[in-house]
Amino acid sequence: MTAQRAATKGSVASDAAGLRVTEIFHSLQGEGLTTGERTVFVRLTGCPLRCVYCDSAYAFSGGRRMDIAAILAQIADYSVRYVCVTGGEPLAQPGCRSLLAALCGAGYLVSLETSGALDLTGLDPRVVKVMDLKTPGSGEEHRNRYANLACLTPADQIKFVLCDRDDYRWAVEQIRVHRLERLCPLLFSPAAGRLSPRDLADWILSDRLPVRMQIQLHKLLWGDAPGH
Ligand SMILES: C[S@@+](CC[C@H](N)C(=O)[O-])C[C@H]1O[C@@H](n2cnc3c(N)ncnc32)[C@H](O)[C@@H]1O
Numbered sequence: 001m002t003a004q005r006a007a008t009k010g011s012v013a014s015d016a017a018g019l020r021v022t023e024i025f026h027s028l029q030g031e032g033l034t035t036g037e038r039t040v041f042v043r044l045t046g047c048p049l050r051c052v053y054c055d056s057a058y059a060f061s062g063g064r065r066m067d068i069a070a071i072l073a074q075i076a077d078y079s080v081r082y083v084c085v086t087g088g089e090p091l092a093q094p095g096c097r098s099l100l101a102a103l104c105g106a107g108y109l110v111s112l113e114t115s116g117a118l119d120l121t122g123l124d125p126r127v128v129k130v131m132d133l134k135t136p137g138s139g140e141e142h143r144n145r146y147a148n149l150a151c152l153t154p155a156d157q158i159k160f161v162l163c164d165r166d167d168y169r170w171a172v173e174q175i176r177v178h179r180l181e182r183l184c185p186l187l188f189s190p191a192a193g194r195l196s197p198r199d200l201a202d203w204i205l206s207d208r209l210p211v212r213m214q215i216q217l218h219k220l221l222w223g224d225a226p227g228h
Pocket residue numbers: 047053054055056086087088089090113114115116131132159161189190191192216
């Protein structure tokens with residue numbers, strides 16, 4: 001299926017209402033526990049982090065201001081059950097919480113991709129939080145907000161995007177120290193183009209880790225192009 005890119009460029013409106021949106025597109029979920037499900041992605045603009053591997057740097061700036069009604073109207077065109085709010089760092093925009101609540105209220109199964117660097121309290125409890133723990137190799141480990149772990153439930157997911165063997169060892173240690181297994185499913189993902197998926201698979205098997213490996217499905221299907 002061809003993904004569709006719906007909202008992208010345009011000037012940034014100055015009014016405080018609404019959210020800055022880089023794109024809204026229809027694709028197959030490429031990450032996490034609902035991989036393969038038809039999903040509409042709302043990519044919010046702006047991020048205070050700069051992970052070395054970021055595949056969404058085009059969302060750091062630009063975008064266009066949309067109010068929640070307009071976002072909902074655009075999503076309605078696609079007849080999906082799943083909506084994924086991502087970015088950029090979605091929680092960097094104050095309006096993100098209202099958007100998430102409105103999406104849940106409209107009956108969508110809503111997930112939030114977040115760096116783990118911003119406060120997770122006060123989110124609609126129906127939102128599935130997919131939270132990264134940023135590794136040393138990302139260059140943003142110091143931004144991890146460990147208090148967020150207390151906000152996670154078994155319905156959420158913790159993701160490690162790994163650049164190399166040192167990141168892998170670090171992630172194993174995080175699982176042990178914070179007893180992450182007891183919180184929610186754990187995802188190990190190779191940083192695209194930096195870590196061999198086969199090496200990662202071998203390490204996980206060899207160490208008998210309680211994690212789920214993922215490879216970004218959308219990149220296998222469509223490469224690096226935005227809007228997929
Ligand atoms: C682009 S980020 C947006 C949401 C949020 N800023 C975050 O980092 O979770 C979405 C997901 O893509 C992951 N990601 C970004 N670049 C990647 C890459 N080159 N390879 C694998 N995963 C990547 C991030 O770690 C995060 O889990």
